[in-house]
Amino acid sequence: MKQRKKYRKMFHYFLILLFPLVVVGQWGTPPPVVTDQQCQEEYDKILGCIRTPLFTKFDDIPLRDLNKTQELVNEITHVLDCSGFLNCNSSRILQSVFFNQRWISDHFHATLPECLTREAEWSLFNQCGALEDDFNCNRFNKSNLKCHTTELKKQPNCTWEHVKPYVRYYWAARSTCVMAHQWELEMDRHHIKVKRIGDLFNPLAFD
């Protein structure tokens, strides 16, 4: 009994000691002091890594066209490699959004394409509300998900086997929403002038 109490106490100290390490370790390094200008430069660097206008479609993930998907996934990988380690949260969050979108694309094509056709997607959106074009991430919630999975099972090309992959897909889409929102706040905080994530990539040097 006494022994257990001791362990519990140790565990308590362990948590106290470890917790700050975890918080700092989350980003790999202690939060660096960054200036607005530095964050603007990092942002420009990320955009400078983008080589193809196809990147504007990154917001439309998952793309149905497999060739385009492959090209876009490769390009996301390239942008992540090319931009590398950055210090501003605004930069890191944007990289996380890219990473998450790439995951969604891979996951979709591995598990859902024959079930979640455009028709099926429209049917889900009609019944449960669209998930796009809005930064209100509370639209992604359990009761809404319930509606989605219920409708999903009614789709002609879907079976119960698609439900679990769809749930993961749904929460990943929510993550993108939350990160994009967080990213906007960070961009504002550093006074980096940008457009919304959907038309973010149009001001690139593609004209």
Ligand SMILES: *[C@@H]1O[C@H](CO)[C@@H](O)[C@H](O)[C@H]1NC(C)=O
């Ligand atoms: C970046 O985000 C982390 C976690 O939210 C926070 O602790 C840190 O203070 C932020 N760094 C800067 C420079 O804003």
Ligand SMILES: *[C@@H]1O[C@H](CO)[C@@H](O)[C@H](O)[C@H]1NC(C)=O
């Ligand atoms: C897909 O890409 C390959 C190689 O780049 C090309 O040969 C093929 O024609 C493309 N297919 C379609 C449908 O665009």
Ligand SMILES: *[C@@H]1O[C@H](CO)[C@@H](O)[C@H](O)[C@H]1NC(C)=O
């Ligand atoms: C079911 O799958 C077929 C073949 O992939 C596709 O042509 C059809 O449009 C799908 N039906 C629906 C309702 O999604």
Ligand SMILES: *[C@@H]1O[C@H](CO)[C@@H](O)[C@H](O)[C@H]1NC(C)=O
């Ligand atoms: C859950 O999402 C639906 C639509 O996606 C929305 O109408 C509803 O208000 C949300 N509920 C909460 C508690 O945010």
